[in-house]
Amino acid sequence: MNRTKLIKFICLIIGIAIGVLVSLYFYYKERDPHNQYFKPVSAKEYEESYGIQFRQEHYYDCDTTSIATTRKEIKGVVTKPQTAYKISYYVLADKYGEDxxxxxxxxxxxxxxxKVWKIISKDTSAIVYIQKKDARILKLTKYDKIK
Known part of the structure; x- marks a missing residue:
């Protein structure tokens, strides 16, 4: 008789667990009709949804080809040399002056x-490296010419 009660109790626990899992599935399916449980969010959306200030350790670079993202692969932000030219001009003007x-x-x-644009000034006194994917300035170097 004890064995029968134990089997009934185990079946009851398993039934409750299955019921909870099924109800959670439908609850989240209704909240997210496009089944996008994992989607990239901006830092502003992150701050608003979690109520904490954005810090670098909360950020990660996601692989655009992963299953968690719905975006197509990004070819690059700085695809043309003219864009890299203008960016390097404005970076140098901001850092060392327009002259x-x-x-x-x-x-x-x-x-x-x-992957990386390398821009060298005419007298090789300055070199700017710009990442093609996201226009990040990787390195800015200025050499003082000895006269």
């Missing part, structure tokens, strides 16, 4: 491994 940026023109541009 220096004007004297450093024309720039020599090259694309390294299809």
């Amino acid at each position: 220096y940026a004007n004297k450093a023109q024309p720039f020599k541009l090259s694309l390294i491994n299809g």
